[in-house]
Every structure is written in structure tokens, then in C-alpha cells.
Amino acid sequence: MTRVTERTDRPAGPDAWSERLWAAVTGGDEYAAADTATAALDAGLDVEDLLLDVIAPLQARVGREWAANRFTVAQEHTATAVSERVIGALAHHPAVRERLDERAGERPGRIAVACIDGEWHALPARLVAEVLRLRGWQVDFLGAQVPTPHLIAHLHRSGPAVVALSSSLAPRLPAAHAAITACQATGTPVLVGGAAFGPGGRYATLLGADVWAPDARVAADRLADEPPPKPPPLHQAIDDLPHLADQEFTHISRTAPKLVRHVMDALRSRFPAMAGYTEQQLRHTAEDVAHIVDFLGTALYVDDPDLFTGFAAWTAAILDARGVPARSLLPALDLLAERLTDYPRARDLLARGHAAVLEAS
Structure with missing residues (x-):
């Protein structure tokens, strides 16, 4: 009689998939990267865990490699582009479509997700958009570098319950302040996130944002636990920063x-x-x-x-x-x-x- 042994070639935890995906992403092989990500879902890894515990840390690792002069700018951009393609491919996986269908009748509302004007690092915002979509939100993902007048026009046209603004670079904070104030003037509460807002979101509070979140999972949790109230009218940006x-x-x-x-x-x-x-x-x-x-x-x-x-x-x-x-x-x-x-x-x-x-x- 042949002994049946338990298969061990398809580990299910996030850590087990990280190195496989790292090799594909840093090698610029989007097909191998997409295959690895879909194999992780096939093996039972939750899509939210894949996005936030595998892909997001991988991207942070890419940044550290550039800072240490082990990656060129071109390699960094290639890896980011491959990660973005992987995220797009995951949206079509049966497990993801099934989860979206399950949440279709539970929509908490509509949300616009955008990067601050001048902010080209769109991957963090994309992760927020995908996690919120998985949680049932109707998401308008506006992408990188959204000029504030265009953002405000979108809010007037679509009327989302919340707008989520992302920025990775601190020099974008003055533009973030203008965007936060302008969004709030339409009656739309603002959630912000990204490295630009400092440790613990210190600049989010300073600039008058209604909610700050350190990552996409916390953003989704905070919006689910306590939706932000509509901001008060006639808020002036100078009130936040008298200096x-x-x-x-x-x-x-x-x-x-x-x-x-x-x-x-x-x-x-x-x-x-x-x-x-x-x-x-x-x-x-x-x-x-x-x-x-x-x-x-x-x-x-x-x-x-x-x-x-x-x-x-x-x-x-x-x-x-x-x-x-x-x-x-x-x-x-x-x-x-x-x-x-x-x-x-x-x-x-x-x-x-x-x-x-x-x-x-």
C-alpha cells in the first residue's frame, strides 16, 4: 500500500510567499509575479493579507534597497510597475470576485481615493482603494497627482461620503493642507495617510484632517467603526497654522x-x-x-x-x-x-x- 503524505509545497502564510514574489518583482517579470500572487490565493491566502502583508512590505523593501544604493531608480520603478500590475491582476481572481459579490449588498458608501497634487507614489493609495473595495465600499480611485480643483469637481459630481488622500513625501504637505480644506468646504470628511503625515500622523492632526490611518487595514477599520462626521463649514486653513x-x-x-x-x-x-x-x-x-x-x-x-x-x-x-x-x-x-x-x-x-x-x- 502506498503511503499518502501531506503536501508541503504550497505554504499558505504571507511570509512563505514573500521571497517568491520578491524574486519575480525585482526581476521585472510581471507574469511570474502575477502567477505567484494568484497561486497564493489558490493556496488559501486571504487577498487582504496578500496585499498588505506581502505586496506592501515588498514595496517598502524596494525603497530600502534604493536608499542603500543597491537598486537604481530604474529598478525601483520597474519593481513598482510590476507590483501595480499584480494588484490589477488580482482583481480578476475568482476568490476576489466572490468576495466582492458577497459584499455587494453591504456597501457602507462611496469613497474617493486620490494622491495629493504633486504626489506620484500611487501604490499606497491603490492598496487603500483595493482594501476598501474588498470591504464593500464603492471606490473611485483617482490615481496619482490629482490637482485639487479637479478633485473638488469630482466630489461635487459624485458626492462621496468620504475622500481619502495619500501622500508619501513631506514637501507635499502644503498642497495636502489646501486639498483637505477644500474637500471639507464641500462638506466631505477627509481621511489621510502616507509617510508624509509623519510619525503617528502628527501632521494629519495639525492640518485638520478628520481621520488619519497608518495603513489600509486600519483605514478600513476606522471607517467601519466610526464614520467621520461632516466637517464644520467656513473652516479657514490659516486657523490651523497661525505661525x-x-x-x-x-x-x-x-x-x-x-x-x-x-x-x-x-x-x-x-x-x-x-x-x-x-x-x-x-x-x-x-x-x-x-x-x-x-x-x-x-x-x-x-x-x-x-x-x-x-x-x-x-x-x-x-x-x-x-x-x-x-x-x-x-x-x-x-x-x-x-x-x-x-x-x-x-x-x-x-x-x-x-x-x-x-x-x-
Whole structure:
């Protein structure tokens, strides 16, 4: 008699599928990635767990590989594109369609999901949209970089119960604030999420969002447990951030291109090594200076030194991973401080950033 043994070639837990999917996604093989994801569902893995415990951590891992200079920008973009294709393919799996059919009569309402104007990282928002759809919501997924006037036009036309806004990059916070206020002016409560809103969602509260969630699962749970009330009328954005009355953010945001040009011109004498830079190195330096100005302006907007010092330390680590001395940031910070003599909050932030780079280098 032949002994029947239990099959062990198709593990069901999220961890068991992560490495398989990682190999396919980072190899740019969307067909192998889709096959792996559908095989996970066939093996009994819940689709929500696949999205949030396999695909989402995989994407975070891609970001860490880029930061460590082990992935190029092209590899990062390829992996993201493959992950997006996988998410799209999962929508057609029988287990997903069956779950959607089961929830068809339980719709809690309609929700619009969009990225803030200027925010191109759409995958986190896409995950939120898919999880909410699985929970029964009628979802309007508007995608990346949605200009606020177009978002508001959509709200007037479709009348969702809630709008969910996503942003991964802190320099988008001023645009997020404008979008939150504009959405609330239509009577639509706003849920926000994404790394831009800081640890624990500190900037979500500061900017007046009705609900913050750290991930898609928590977003769906919070909307199910306690739907946000309609916001009060006549809310003014300046009420949230009275410190903006000093005009420091306004000045820096309006003069940002001039500030970048000033620093680049002056760096040639302040940092002699630039004389030997290639065109590509000069372009990267200009991009780094522009990022410094962007984060300086955003830190002024939310009045949080930690945002700028955290960015400075992170940039120092990125440069170090690429073989560039982190201290090369210091002349740029000093030149900005010299240019902004009439702006005490900005100068304080730059001094703190200087100290953060020294500590990190």
C-alpha cells in the first residue's frame, strides 16, 4: 500500500510567499509575479493579507534597497510597475470576485481615493482603494497627482461620503493642507495617510484632517467603526497654522528657484571639488539643493524642526551609501543661512540641519 503524505509545497502564510514574489518583482517579470500572487490565493491566502502583508512590505523593501544604493531608480520603478500590475491582476481572481459579490449588498458608501497634487507614489493609495473595495465600499480611485480643483469637481459630481488622500513625501504637505480644506468646504470628511503625515500622523492632526490611518487595514477599520462626521463649514486653513503669519514659508516657497541658483553659483567657490564635477554630478547637486529648500519650506509650514533634521540626516545617509561625503551638504546649508538673514525660523532650522549632518557623518 502506498503511503499518502501531506503536501508541503504550497505554504499558505504571507511570509512563505514573500521571497517568491520578491524574486519575480525585482526581476521585472510581471507574469511570474502575477502567477505567484494568484497561486497564493489558490493556496488559501486571504487577498487582504496578500496585499498588505506581502505586496506592501515588498514595496517598502524596494525603497530600502534604493536608499542603500543597491537598486537604481530604474529598478525601483520597474519593481513598482510590476507590483501595480499584480494588484490589477488580482482583481480578476475568482476568490476576489466572490468576495466582492458577497459584499455587494453591504456597501457602507462611496469613497474617493486620490494622491495629493504633486504626489506620484500611487501604490499606497491603490492598496487603500483595493482594501476598501474588498470591504464593500464603492471606490473611485483617482490615481496619482490629482490637482485639487479637479478633485473638488469630482466630489461635487459624485458626492462621496468620504475622500481619502495619500501622500508619501513631506514637501507635499502644503498642497495636502489646501486639498483637505477644500474637500471639507464641500462638506466631505477627509481621511489621510502616507509617510508624509509623519510619525503617528502628527501632521494629519495639525492640518485638520478628520481621520488619519497608518495603513489600509486600519483605514478600513476606522471607517467601519466610526464614520467621520461632516466637517464644520467656513473652516479657514490659516486657523490651523497661525505661525504662517510671519511669511517665512511664503518667501521661501516663492523664491525657491532663486535660492537654488544662488547656492549653486556660490558653491563653486565654497566647495572647490565642484570644479571637477561632471554634468550629471552638477545636476544631482542641484536636485539635492532643491530638496533641501523644499524640506526647509515644509518644516517652516508645519513648524517642526524634526522634519528638517530628519531629512538632513536621511540625506547624509543616502550620500554616504553612494560614496559622497555627507559633509558636502554643509556648504549648501551655510549658504542658505547666509541668504536668509531676515528669517529667524529658517536660520534656526538650517543650524539644526547642520548639526544633524555633522552627527550623521
